[in-house]
Amino acid sequence: MRSVDYPGYARPLHSGAWWLWGLGLAAxxxxxxxxxxxxxxxxxxxxxxxxxxxxxPWAYAFGAFLKLGLLIIAVRIVLxxxxxxxxxxxxxxxxxxxxxxxxWAAGLKLGGLITWEAVLTAFSQGLQLATxxxxxxxxxxxxxxxxLLRSVPGALYEVGVAAVVALTxxxxxxxxxxxxxxxxxxxxxxxxxxxxxxxxxxxxLEGALGRSVELAAAMDSRGYGRTTDVAVGARRFTAALxxxxxxxxxxGMYGLLDASVTGWLGLxxxxxxCLLAAGGLVVGGRRTRRTRYRPDPWAxxxxxxxxxxxxxxxxxxxxxxxxxxxxxxxxxLDIPQVPVLALVGALVGALxxxxxxxxxxxSPESGAVGQAAAGASEELSS
Amino acid sequence: MIxxxxxxxxxxDTPSPTLKDVSLQIPEGELCLVVGPTGSGKSTLLKCIxxxxxxxxxxxxxxxxxxxxxxxxxxxxxxxxxxxxxxxQDPAAGFVSDSVEDEIAYGMESLxxxxxxxxxxxxxxxxxxxxxxxxxxxxxxxxxxxQQRVAIGSVLTTHPRILVLDxxxxxxxxxxxxxxxxxxxxxxxxxxxxxxxxxxxxxxxVQYADQMLLVPGDGSxxxxxxxxxxxxxxxxxxxxxxxxxxxxxxxxxxxxxxARRRVAGLREALAGSAAPTHSGDPAHQVLASTAGxxxxxxxxxxxxDVTLQVAAGEIVAVMGRNGSGKSTLxxxxxxxxxxxxxxxxxxxxTPGRSRPSQxxxxxxxxxxxxxxxxxxxxxxxxxxxxxxxxDVAPGTAATLLKTLxxxxxxxxxxxxxxxxxxxxxxxxxxxxxxxxxxxxDEPTRGLDYGAKRRLVRVLERLARTGHGVALAxxxxxxxxxxxxxxxxxxxxxxxxxxxxxxxxxSSPAFAPQVAKILAPDPWxxxxxxxxxxxxxxxx
Numbered sequence: 001m002r003s004v005d006y007p008g009y010a011r012p013l014h015s016g017a018w019w020l021w022g023l024g025l026a027a028x029x030x031x032x033x034x035x036x037x038x039x040x041x042x043x044x045x046x047x048x049x050x051x052x053x054x055x056x057p058w059a060y061a062f063g064a065f066l067k068l069g070l071l072i073i074a075v076r077i078v079l080x081x082x083x084x085x086x087x088x089x090x091x092x093x094x095x096x097x098x099x100x101x102x103x104w105a106a107g108l109k110l111g112g113l114i115t116w117e118a119v120l121t122a123f124s125q126g127l128q129l130a131t132x133x134x135x136x137x138x139x140x141x142x143x144x145x146x147x148l149l150r151s152v153p154g155a156l157y158e159v160g161v162a163a164v165v166a167l168t169x170x171x172x173x174x175x176x177x178x179x180x181x182x183x184x185x186x187x188x189x190x191x192x193x194x195x196x197x198x199x200x201x202x203x204x205l206e207g208a209l210g211r212s213v214e215l216a217a218a219m220d221s222r223g224y225g226r227t228t229d230v231a232v233g234a235r236r237f238t239a240a241l242x243x244x245x246x247x248x249x250x251x252g253m254y255g256l257l258d259a260s261v262t263g264w265l266g267l268x269x270x271x272x273x274c275l276l277a278a279g280g281l282v283v284g285g286r287r288t289r290r291t292r293y294r295p296d297p298w299a300x301x302x303x304x305x306x307x308x309x310x311x312x313x314x315x316x317x318x319x320x321x322x323x324x325x326x327x328x329x330x331x332x333l334d335i336p337q338v339p340v341l342a343l344v345g346a347l348v349g350a351l352x353x354x355x356x357x358x359x360x361x362x363s364p365e366s367g368a369v370g371q372a373a374a375g376a377s378e379e380l381s382s
Numbered sequence: 383m384i385x386x387x388x389x390x391x392x393x394x395d396t397p398s399p400t401l402k403d404v405s406l407q408i409p410e411g412e413l414c415l416v417v418g419p420t421g422s423g424k425s426t427l428l429k430c431i432x433x434x435x436x437x438x439x440x441x442x443x444x445x446x447x448x449x450x451x452x453x454x455x456x457x458x459x460x461x462x463x464x465x466x467x468x469x470x471q472d473p474a475a476g477f478v479s480d481s482v483e484d485e486i487a488y489g490m491e492s493l494x495x496x497x498x499x500x501x502x503x504x505x506x507x508x509x510x511x512x513x514x515x516x517x518x519x520x521x522x523x524x525x526x527x528x529q530q531r532v533a534i535g536s537v538l539t540t541h542p543r544i545l546v547l548d549x550x551x552x553x554x555x556x557x558x559x560x561x562x563x564x565x566x567x568x569x570x571x572x573x574x575x576x577x578x579x580x581x582x583x584x585x586x587x588v589q590y591a592d593q594m595l596l597v598p599g600d601g602s603x604x605x606x607x608x609x610x611x612x613x614x615x616x617x618x619x620x621x622x623x624x625x626x627x628x629x630x631x632x633x634x635x636x637x638x639x640x641a642r643r644r645v646a647g648l649r650e651a652l653a654g655s656a657a658p659t660h661s662g663d664p665a666h667q668v669l670a671s672t673a674g675x676x677x678x679x680x681x682x683x684x685x686x687d688v689t690l691q692v693a694a695g696e697i698v699a700v701m702g703r704n705g706s707g708k709s710t711l712x713x714x715x716x717x718x719x720x721x722x723x724x725x726x727x728x729x730x731x732t733p734g735r736s737r738p739s740q741x742x743x744x745x746x747x748x749x750x751x752x753x754x755x756x757x758x759x760x761x762x763x764x765x766x767x768x769x770x771x772x773d774v775a776p777g778t779a780a781t782l783l784k785t786l787x788x789x790x791x792x793x794x795x796x797x798x799x800x801x802x803x804x805x806x807x808x809x810x811x812x813x814x815x816x817x818x819x820x821x822x823d824e825p826t827r828g829l830d831y832g833a834k835r836r837l838v839r840v841l842e843r844l845a846r847t848g849h850g851v852a853l854a855x856x857x858x859x860x861x862x863x864x865x866x867x868x869x870x871x872x873x874x875x876x877x878x879x880x881x882x883x884x885x886x887x888s889s890p891a892f893a894p895q896v897a898k899i900l901a902p903d904p905w906x907x908x909x910x911x912x913x914x915x916x917x918x919x920x921x
Contacts, residue, residue: 188742218476
C-alpha cells in the first residue's frame with residue numbers, strides 16, 4: 001500500500017470524492033420525507049463536517065447552510081399551511097379570522113383554519129429540501145473548489161485556470177472596496193448615496209482591470225496557452241465533436257422533460273450526446289500536452305468515502321422501494337417508522353468521519369481567498 | 383544572448399515612438415541595469431525581450447529582437463518560457479495559484495515537464511531562493527520580499543537563461559530589498575544567468591551591475607556601457623555618484639566602499655565648515671498630538687503607548703520596517719482607526735469621533751496608493767470635486783496644482799499621469815481644504831530621482847508656509863533631504879525620536895549614503911556639501 005492509502009495519515013481528501021459522497025447523501029434524502037430519516041442524514045453529514053473540516057474560511061459554510069435550511073422550512077410552513085386553501089385535515093391548531101379573497105385568487109387564503117396535518121406535512125417536505133441543501137453545504141465545508149478545478153480534464157485546463165483565478169479575484173475586490181471606501185473619507189467626503197458608490201466603484205474597477213492585464217501578461221510569459229501543433233483538420237474534428245455532443249445533450253434533456261415528444265429523443269439522445277462530448281474532450285485533451293505537479297491522489301480513502309456515500313444512497317433507495325410507507329409517510333400525524341436498513345444507511349453515510357484522512361494542521365489550501373476575506377473583515381471591524 | 387537590431391516601438395495612440403532605433407547586444411552572464419526616468423520606455427524595452435511587446439501589449443515593433451537565437455517576431459512570450467523568465471512590477475498581481483509550491487510549479491506544467499523532474503526542480507528552487515520554510519504557505523500571506531522571491535522562483539523552474547526583472551525592489555523596505563538583491567547576486571554568480579533589471583533606486587543596485595543601459599526617454603539614443611562611464615553623463619544618479627561628481631573624482635565611485643576609500647581629501651576640504659543641523663524650530667504651535675495611544679486589530683496591538691507631537695513648520699519622518707505601525711499611526715490621526723486606549727487630537731478635534739469633512743480641515747492624509755482617492759475622469763473634474771468636497775471657492779485645488787506641479791495637463795485622465803504627477807494631484811485634492819497638518823504614507827514609492835526632487839521642493843514649501851508635514855517612509859535619502867525630525871518605530875512602539883542628524887548618522891539601517899561615506903562627521907546630503915564647498919571657494 002502507498003502512504004496515501006492509509007486513512008490515518010493526514011492529507012486533504014480529493015475534492016471529487018467529497019462531492020460524490022455529498023451527492024450520495026443528497027440522493028438518499030431525495031427518497032424520503034420521513035422527518036426522522038431526514039434528520040438522520042443531516043446528522044451524518046454534520047458529524048462528518050465536524051470531524052474532517054479544515055481551518056480554511058469556507059470550512060464554516062455548513063453553519064450558513066443550516067440557517068438557510070431553517071429558513072426554507074419556515075417559508076414552506078407559511079406558504080403551505082397558512083396561505084394555501086387545499087384541504088388541510090381535521091386536527092385544528094387555531095382558527096384565524098379569514099379574509100375573503102376575490103375569485104381570481106382561488107387556491108389562496110388569508111387566515112382561516114390552521115391544522116396540525118398541514119403544518120407537519122409542510123415541515124417534513126421543507127426538512128427534506130433543507131437536508132438536500134445541507135448535504136451540498138457539507139461538501140462546501142469539506143472540499144476546496146480550487147482543488148477541484150485543478151483536476152479538470154486536459155482539454156478544459158485553460159478554462160479551469162481561468163476559473164481558479166476568478167475565484168481569487170472576487171474576495172480581492174471586497175478588500176479593495178473596503179480600502180478605497182476608507183480612502184474616500186480622506187477627501188473629507190461624509191459619504192453615502194449613489195455618488196459614494198461611484199467614488200468607490202471607479203477606483204476598485206480600474207484597479208481590478210489593471211491587475212487583470214498584469215496577470216494576463218504574467219500568465220502569458222509563463223507559458224499559459226502553449227499548445228502542441230496540431231493539424232487544422234484535427235482541430236475542426238474536435239470542435240465538431242464537442243458541439244454536436246452538447247447539442248445532443250440539450251435535445252436529450254428536452255426530450256426527457258417534455259413528455260409529449262417521441263421516446264427516442266429522450267434518454268438515447270442524451271446518452272449519444274454525452275458520448276460525443278466526452279469523445280471531444282478526450283481528443284481535445286491530446287492537443288494540450290500538459291503534466292501535473294503533485295496531482296491530488298485518488299487512493300483507498302477516496303474509494304471508501306465514495307462507497308460510503310453511494311452505499312447510503314442505495315440503502316435509502318431500497319427502503320423507498322420495499323417500505324414506501326416508511327420512506328414517505330401517508331399520514332403526517334402517525335409516529336414515523338424507522339426501518340433498520342435506513343438507520344444502517346445513515347450510519348454508513350457518517351463513516352467518512354473516520355474513513356477520510358484527518359485534516360493536516362497546516363492548511364495549505366487556505367489560500368488567497370481566505371486571506372483576503374480575513375483581511376477585509378479585519379478592516380471592516382476596525 | 384540578447385540582440386536588439388534597429389528596434390523601434392510605437393504604441394497605437396502615441397504620436398512619437400516610445401523606443402527609437404535601439405541597437406544593442408547583451409552578452410551571456412551579464413547583469414545589465416536599465417535606468418531612465420519614469421515613462422522613458424524602460425518597461426517597454428524589458429517587455430521586448432520576452433516578446434510581450436508587441437504580442438501582448440499591441441503597438442508596432444520595427445526591427446528585430448533576438449534572444450537565445452529566437453526572434454520575438456515568430457515567437458510568442460509563451461514560446462520563450464524556456465529562454466526568458468520575466469517578472470513584472472507587481473509580483474503579487476501575477477500569481478496564478480494559492481500556495482508557494484504550486485506557484486513555483488505552474489510554469490513547468492505548461493511546458494509538460496515530467497512529474498519527477500518537476501518535484502526535483504521545485505525542491506532545488508525552494509532551496510536556491512531560501513523559501514523552503516514557506517513552501518506550504520498561501521502566497522497572499524507572504525511578505526513583500528518573499529513574494530518577489532516566489533515570483534523569481536516561479537520563472538526559474540523552466541530553466542531560462544535570461545531573467546528580466548522590472549523594478550524588483552521599488553516597493554520593498556530596505557531589509558526586503560536586501561533579501562531580493564542577495565538572491566539575484568547568487569543567481570548571477572552561481573548559475574551564470576543573464577539578468578536584465580530596471581530600477582529607480584539606483585543606490586541599491588548600481589554597484590552590482592556589469593553593464594548599464596541608460597534610456598533617456600527624450601528621443602536621444604540609449605547608451606550602453608560600464609556603470610562608471612554611463613554614470614558620468616546620467617541625469618539620474620545615486621547620492622554616492624553625485625558626491626563623486628561634486629568632489630571631482632574620476633572614475634566615479636559606485637558604492638559607499640569605493641567612496642570611503644577616497645574621502646580623505648574631501649574630509650579636509652570640509653573641515654572648516656559645520657554641517658547644517660536640518661532641525662526645525664521647535665517653538666511652533668502643536669498641530670496634532672497623541673498621548674499613550676494604543677490601536678489594536680483583533681487582539682494584537684499595532685500601535686502601543688505612542689506619545690507624539692507634530693508642530694507647524696516641521697517635517698517629521700516616521701521610519702521602521704513594514705508592519706511596525708507607521709500606517710496605523712497615520713490612520714489614527716485622521717480617524718480611520720479608533721484608538722483602543724490613550725488619545726489623539728488634531729487641531730482640537732478627536733478625529734475618530736468627528737465627521738470626515740471636519741477632520742480634513744485639521745489634518746489630511748495622502749494614502750500609500752494615491753489612486754485610491756482619485757475617481758473622476760479628468761484632472762480638472764478631480765480638482766472641481768475636491769473644491770466641492772472641501773466646500774471652498776471653485777478653482778482652489780486647480781490653482782494649488784498649478785503652483786505645485788506646473789504642466790500637469792488638466793484634461794488628462796488621472797490614470798494616465800506619471801506616478802509623481804498622480805501623487806501631487808492626490809496631495810492637491812487633500813490640500814484643497816487647507817489642513818494645517820499633512821501626512822504622506824510612502825510618498826516615494828515608484829518615483830524617479832526627478833520626481834523625488836520636485837516632491838522635496840513641494841514639502842519644503844509647505845513647511846515654510848507654516849504647515850506641519852509627517853511622512854511614513856523607507857527612503858533614507860528622502861529623509862536626509864527634507865526631515866527635521868525622525869521618529870523610528872518598531873513593533874508598534876516609538877524607539878527613537880529626535881533631530882534627523884542625531885538619529886540617522888550612526889544608524890546602519892537609516893543612514894543615507896553621504897552620512898555613511900563621511901561618518902563620523904554629520905553630513906547628510908550632497909546639497910549641503912556642494913553649498914559648503916562653494917562658500918569655502920568664495921571666501
